[in-house]
Amino acid sequence: MALSNAGVRLIWPGRPEPHPKSVGELRHRRGSDANLRLIHGDNAAALRVLAQSGVRVALAYLDPPFFTGREHTLVERRNGRTDESTRAHAFDDRWDSLEAYLESLVERVRLTRELLLPEGCLVLHVDPRTSHYLKVLCDEVFGAASFASEIVWRYRRWPSKTRNFQRVHDVLLRYVRDPERPPRFRQLYEPLAASTLATWGNRKQRAVVDASGRRVRSSKTAEATPGTPLGDVWDIGIVAPVAKERTGYPTQKPEALLERLITSCTDLGDLVLDPYFGSGTTGVVCARLGRRLIGVDSNRRAITIARRRLAALDADPVEERLIEPDEAAPDEPDAARASLSRAG
Amino acid sequence: MALSNAGVRLIWPGRPEPHPKSVGELRHRRGSDANLRLIHGDNAAALRVLAQSGVRVALAYLDPPFFTGREHTLVERRNGRTDESTRAHAFDDRWDSLEAYLESLVERVRLTRELLLPEGCLVLHVDPRTSHYLKVLCDEVFGAASFASEIVWRYRRWPSKTRNFQRVHDVLLRYVRDPERPPRFRQLYEPLAASTLATWGNRKQRAVVDASGRRVRSSKTAEATPGTPLGDVWDIGIVAPVAKERTGYPTQKPEALLERLITSCTDLGDLVLDPYFGSGTTGVVCARLGRRLIGVDSNRRAITIARRRLAALDADPVEERLIEPDEAAPDEPDAARASLSRAG
DNA sequence: GCAGTTAATGAATCGCATG
DNA sequence: CCATGCGATTCATTAACTG
Numbered sequence: 051m052a053l054s055n056a057g058v059r060l061i062w063p064g065r066p067e068p069h070p071k072s073v074g075e076l077r078h079r080r081g082s083d084a085n086l087r088l089i090h091g092d093n094a095a096a097l098r099v100l101a102q103s104g105v106r107v108a109l110a111y112l113d114p115p116f117f118t119g120r121e122h123t124l125v126e127r128r129n130g131r132t133d134e135s136t137r138a139h140a141f142d143d144r145w146d147s148l149e150a151y152l153e154s155l156v157e158r159v160r161l162t163r164e165l166l167l168p169e170g171c172l173v174l175h176v177d178p179r180t181s182h183y184l185k186v187l188c189d190e191v192f193g194a195a196s197f198a199s200e201i202v203w204r205y206r207r208w209p210s211k212t213r214n215f216q217r218v219h220d221v222l223l224r225y226v227r228d229p230e231r232p233p234r235f236r237q238l239y240e241p242l243a244a245s246t247l248a249t250w251g252n253r254k255q256r257a258v259v260d261a262s263g264r265r266v267r268s269s270k271t272a273e274a275t276p277g278t279p280l281g282d283v284w285d286i287g288i289v290a291p292v293a294k295e296r297t298g299y300p301t302q303k304p305e306a307l308l309e310r311l312i313t314s315c316t317d318l319g320d321l322v323l324d325p326y327f328g329s330g331t332t333g334v335v336c337a338r339l340g341r342r343l344i345g346v347d348s349n350r351r352a353i354t355i356a357r358r359r360l361a362a363l364d365a366d367p368v369e370e371r372l373i374e375p376d377e378a379a380p381d382e383p384d385a386a387r388a389s390l391s392r393a394g
Numbered sequence: 395m396a397l398s399n400a401g402v403r404l405i406w407p408g409r410p411e412p413h414p415k416s417v418g419e420l421r422h423r424r425g426s427d428a429n430l431r432l433i434h435g436d437n438a439a440a441l442r443v444l445a446q447s448g449v450r451v452a453l454a455y456l457d458p459p460f461f462t463g464r465e466h467t468l469v470e471r472r473n474g475r476t477d478e479s480t481r482a483h484a485f486d487d488r489w490d491s492l493e494a495y496l497e498s499l500v501e502r503v504r505l506t507r508e509l510l511l512p513e514g515c516l517v518l519h520v521d522p523r524t525s526h527y528l529k530v531l532c533d534e535v536f537g538a539a540s541f542a543s544e545i546v547w548r549y550r551r552w553p554s555k556t557r558n559f560q561r562v563h564d565v566l567l568r569y570v571r572d573p574e575r576p577p578r579f580r581q582l583y584e585p586l587a588a589s590t591l592a593t594w595g596n597r598k599q600r601a602v603v604d605a606s607g608r609r610v611r612s613s614k615t616a617e618a619t620p621g622t623p624l625g626d627v628w629d630i631g632i633v634a635p636v637a638k639e640r641t642g643y644p645t646q647k648p649e650a651l652l653e654r655l656i657t658s659c660t661d662l663g664d665l666v667l668d669p670y671f672g673s674g675t676t677g678v679v680c681a682r683l684g685r686r687l688i689g690v691d692s693n694r695r696a697i698t699i700a701r702r703r704l705a706a707l708d709a710d711p712v713e714e715r716l717i718e719p720d721e722a723a724p725d726e727p728d729a730a731r732a733s734l735s736r737a738g
Numbered sequence: 739g740c741a742g743t744t745a746a747t748g749a750a751t752c753g754c755a756t757g
Numbered sequence: 758c759c760a761t762g763c764g765a766t767t768c769a770t771t772a773a774c775t776g
Contacts (some may be wrong), residue, residue, distance in 0.1 A: 057406040058492055058527065147398055178626075180543040182529035183402065190525075199559045200522040202546050204627040206587050213570075213579040215543045215658070218625035224559075235557040243550050245631075245755055249759085255752050268760090280560035280752060282522075283548040283627065287589070314559070460765045463745090487765080521765065552753050554766035634755035635763040645765055708760080 060186045062149045068160055073080065073098040074374040079330075083120030085342040086333060086360060090353045091372025093325035093346040097161035101371065102149055102325075107344070108234050108320035109312065111305060111332055112158065115143035116177040117151050124351060127298040138351060140300050148183070156187045158325060161369075163191060166227040169234050171198065171315055174223045181221040188225060195229040202283045203307060222311075223304070225348060228365045237316055239277030246278075284310065297355050299358035308335040330356025337365045346372075399538040404530045406493045417442040418718040425712035428461035429686040430677060430704060434697045435716025437690045439565055443716065444667075444688065451688070452664035453656065457501065457647060457674055458496075459487035460521040461495050467694060482695060484644050485672075493525070500531045500597060502669060504543050507535060510571040510693045512614055513578050515542065516697035517649075518567045521719045525565040533645075536569045541578070543568040547651060580658055583621030628654065641699050643673030652679040662686055665701040674700025681709045690716075 069334035074095050079297070081088075089096050115122075120143050126136035145151040155174075162172055172192075189197060201222035207224075209216050221348055226233040254273040286306045288297050295305060308331055314321060318340045324332040336343040343386055346351055354367065360367050414696045418439050425432075432577050433440050439738055459466075468484040470708050489495040499518075506516055508533075520528055525544075533541060545566035572579040589735065598617040630650045633639050639649065660666060668676040671689035677700055680687040691697055 057404055058496070060530065061403055064403040079643055128516070150400055154401070179541070181544075182526035182533075183399075185526035186404065186530055188554060197523070199561070200525075200563075202548070202563060202627065204548075204625075206622075209623040211583075213576050215626040217543070218622050219544075219546055219627050232557050237557075243754060246753055249755080250753075257751060275753085278550075279553040279560050281548075282559040283563050284545065355692060462765050464765085466765080541752050550754060552764060552766070554751070554764090554768085556767055558767095561766085631755065632764095636761055638756080670741070 055391045057080065058112070058186070060152075063150070063277065066153065068157065068358055069159050071095075071098060071152075071171065072298075072375045073102050074372055075099065076370045079369045079371055081357075082366045084366055084368050086337060086367035087344045087370060088327070088330075088333070088353050088356060088367050089344065089346045089370045089372055090348070090350060091346065092348050094158055094161060095374050096164065096346045096372050097158065097325060098154060101161065101164050105165055105260055105321070105323075106165055106170070106324040107165050108170045108316045110162045110166060110170070110172045110323040110325070111175065111308070112155075112162065113175040113301070113326045114155050114158070114174065114329065115141060115151075115326075116301075117145065117148070117180050118143045119309060122300040124300055125298045125357075127296060128231065132389065133290070140349060140352065148180075151180070152187060155184060158242055159184075159188055160191050162323065162325060162332065163227065167234075168228045168231055170228075171224055171226045171233055173201075173311060173315070174225075175203075175222055176223065178217070178219065178221050180336055182221065184186050188223060192225045193229070196227070197223070198226050198233070199224040204283060204285045205288045230294075233318060233322070234315055236317075238280040238310065238314055240280050241277050242275065243278070272372065278316070280310075287322065297329040298357065299355055302329055303331050305331055305335050309339065310331050312339055327356060328352055330359050334363065337363050342366075399533045402529065402530070402532060404496075405664050407418055409592075410497065412605060414500065415439075415442060416719045417446050418716055419735050422715045423713045423715055425701075426710045426713050428708055429580060430681060431688045431702060432671070432674075432677070432697050432711050433688065433690045433714045433716055434692070434694060435690065436692050436718065438502055438505060439501065439688045439718050441509065441669060442717050445505065445508050449667075450658045450665070451509050451667040451687070452511055452514045452517045454506045454510060454514070454667040454669070455519070455652070455655065456499075456506065456517065457519040457645075457668070457670045457672065458499050458512035459485060459495075460582070460645075461489065461492070461524050462487045464488065468644055468699075469642045483724060484693060486695065492524075494556070495524070496527055496531060496728045500535065500662055502663075503528075503532055504535050506667065506669060507569075507571065511578075512572045512575055514525040515577055517545075517655060517659070518569075519547075520540070520565055520580065522561070522563065522568065525567065529535075529567055532567060535575070536571075539569070539573040540571070542570050543626050548629045549632045551632060559650070568659075578659055578661060578664070578701060579660070581652065582658055584624050585621050586588045586619065624658070630654075631695055638685065641673040643696065643699055646673055647675050649675055649679050652676050653683065656680065656683055656685060671698050671700060674703050676705050677711070678707065687710075687711075 076099055082296045122140045122143055123137050124140040126343055159174060166172060174184060196346040201224060203220045203222060205218055207218060250270060254271045254272050256271050289304050291300050312322060312335055321342045322332060322336050323344045325346045329352060330345055333343050333345050337360055346355060357367060357369065418506060420433065462683045465486050465488060466484045469481050482651050501629060503518060508515060518528060545568060547564045549562055551562060590635055598619045630648055633646050635649050656679055665686045666676065666680050669690045671691040673696060674689060674717050677689050681704055689700060701711060701713065
């Protein structure tokens with residue numbers, strides 16, 4: 051039986067219907083490499099502008115706030131050391147209610163879906179305390195048949211004292227745009243299980259069937275196996291607190307995680323979208339793997355950190371500022387601008 | 395912010411309100427060890443009877459059908475070989491709709507919750523395609539604050555050809571009865587990560603904090619570490635097709651999985667409830683670990699297989715037959731009885 | 739009737755964990 | 758080291774409905 055969720059719906063008092071909004075415009079600021087676009091502004095508004103301009107992406111990776119109820123800050127890092135004096139606002143993860151949080155996210159998911167190529171996919175990175183609500187809502191947006199995978203990212207961290215199992219995983223919900231069409235997918239492999247290796251070495255097995263067509267046994271072949279096809283539970287270390295990879299931006303995701311996702315779900319030259327760009331790990335991996343990118347973040351410092359990381363890879367991303375239709379000033383001077391000039 | 399789901403509710407046309415039903419009665423059949431009770435009959439009806447008799451359990455493990463849309467069968471196994479000629483009905487996993495499936499399960503969850511000790515917990519073992527709907531519904535039954543863990547069971551299996559990540563995990567949703575009270579919990583440990591072992595060996599680390607109370611570094615201590623506290627992602631092998639552990643019953647769960655759960659969530663002598671008993675793996679582990687058990691299954695062959703497995707451990711479980719109030723015959727003869735007599 | 743959609747059936751598959 | 762069995766796979770095909 052195909053999983054159909056027709057009729058099952060998540061509701062709450064005052065849940066709004068989606069409705070169109072007027073779009074803003076993008077103003078170019080600096081940079082020369084149009085394969086890497088960083089957009090400073092509200093992501094919902096940016097997604098509307100991008101939709102109107104006809105942009106279509108192979109992969110959208112969304113790493114939104116996790117409903118922690120906290121305001122998250124970032125620290126400057128110089129020579130691998132944090133400088134506490136420069137602690138600044140990164141993003142606000144305080145919400146009036148679970149409903150408000152879900153509404154905000156599902157609106158972005160809905161807008162992002164419009165930007166997917168027919169063979170494209172969306173990956174929503176969340177926490178196992180909210181993933182279930184979001185899965186139900188995303189099933190409503192995409193249709194349950196478009197659900198592809200619940201990817202479990204298993205990491206290791208400093209244990210906390212609790213009368214419960216340590217929470218050591220995040221959840222990545224993957225949806226394809228069109229379930230009828232084979233999605234972009236490159237088969238990756240992981241090492242064989244120890245027991246298989248012990249029994250079979252790295253030789254492929256072949257099923258042996260008898261005259262009546264029933265299988266009787268397996269046999270070893272001369273062919274070497276590349277490993278077992280990659281599963282949906284990924285054991286990847288977090289970015290260690292002292293790692294060189296650290297940017298000082300909170301909730302930074304490891305490059306290995308993004309690399310696996312981008313390699314699996316896109317081809318060389320494909321366009322990747324990240325509406326919650328943060329310190330730009332997605333951008334770094336895209337630059338390294340030859341994928342094009344659009345990253346959006348409402349925080350000026352995030353854009354600056356991402357720009358520096360990309361500059362270190364000899365990339366010069368185009369930077370744009372989103373002008374929303376109701377903004378009075380055409381291109382207001384903002385406080386961060388001076389510091390950016392120094393940085394650039 | 396504590397996760398509150400007040401106001402968010404899963405609905406569908408015709409979703410029923412829970413309502414009380416008249417209870418049946420249990421009729422004793424055979425067996426002498428009242429620490430192990432096997433009940434043959436509909437589990438919802440059995441849960442009502444148990445509630446009325448005042449039974450309270452420390453752990454309820456529910457392993458319901460996974461919404462596969464198939465009828466599952468079992469085969470006889472003699473000397474580790476399957477005999478195809480004896481293929482028989484095990485359980486029916488065909489449903490009119492997702493709604494019907496959810497309704498059936500959530501009713502059992504609601505009834506099971508009533509049987510939990512204040513410090514007890516319920517674990518619902520499901521599939522990542524339905525886990526999200528069930529989590530939303532269970533949050534409604536228990537309150538979101540009672541949600542303890544999403545446990546991910548990662549296993550290894552034969553890969554299938556698909557343009558997607560191989561699905562290699564199940565989900566176990568754990569809820570505590572009373573979030574205000576410390577639940578039964580025994581801290582288990584797993585081996586340290588390879589990188590930790592390389593740096594620290596098996597010595598415990600101690601956080602070193604400076605005068606201002608901020609942590610500056612860690613130091614090695616003389617104390618040996620028992621490992622890292624057990625996480626919520628469990629890597630446990632499936633029961634191999636040729637393993638001695640195999641019963642011939644479909645969807646059999648490995649003893650290692652139940653052992654970890656039961657050891658963590660119960661003390662010696664505690665009562666465990668399994669309303670979807672199947673071939674009785676929960677019972678085998680309970681008998682081995684000195685826990686008491688109530689297992690319920692509507693399939694006569696399942697009860698028979700479970701009884702045999704327990705007999706092999708020198709246990710003689712009490713077997714009961716549930717008589718529902720609307721049943722005409724007081725204790726009807728059933729076909730399986732003769733074969734059971736031979737077995738017993 | 740016929741096209742279109744859905745459900746049931748059959749075939750292919752190879753890594754895993756025993757014995 | 759070698760033999761063994763198989764699937765809470767997935768994919769393709771056929772059969773059975775529906776309008």
